[in-house]
Amino acid sequence: MDIKSRIFLPDITYKTSRSGGPGGQNVNKVETRVELIFDFIGSEAFNEDEKELIRTNLKRRVRKDGTIHIISNRFRSQYKNKSDCFEKFLALLEKGLKKETPRKPKKVSKAQKEKRLKSKKIKSEKKQLRRKDFL
Secondary structure, X not given: OOHHHOOOHXXXXXXXEOOOOOOOHHHHHOOOEEEEEEEOOXXXXXXXXXXXXXXXXXXXXXXXXXXXXXXXXOOOOHHHHHHHHXXXXXXXXXXXXXXXXXXXXXXXXXXXXXXXXXXXXXXXXXXXXXXXXXX
16 A cells, blocks of 8 residues: 555644744744654554554654654745655655565575685785795
8 A cells, every 4th residue: 555545644743843043033933843743553544564564664763652753944934844744754654664675695606606715815825925934
């Protein structure tokens, strides 16, 4: 199922606060910094397997209470910061739901082994010739 087609709105809350950075007096008056808080433990948008996958893939982003916090204060507009937060949120969930493909070990070919051993032998002989007690 596509991430964008799921319904997250009941589980998302937004908080606003004053933002630092450029903006002059606007910074002191308007709350442009936006924080998106998503309660993914209580969300019905994911089944239990997906929640576990998110919890393992995004373990540094998920807090102990089961919420994900995303902050944006890039823009001088609250509306733009809110949409930026939501875009970051969707990208984070796509990353969290991605299953890693297991690594398949490859066998080293005979020619590669011989080439490696030959180069080791050459280096070893070079170093042997450099030694003082060898002369």
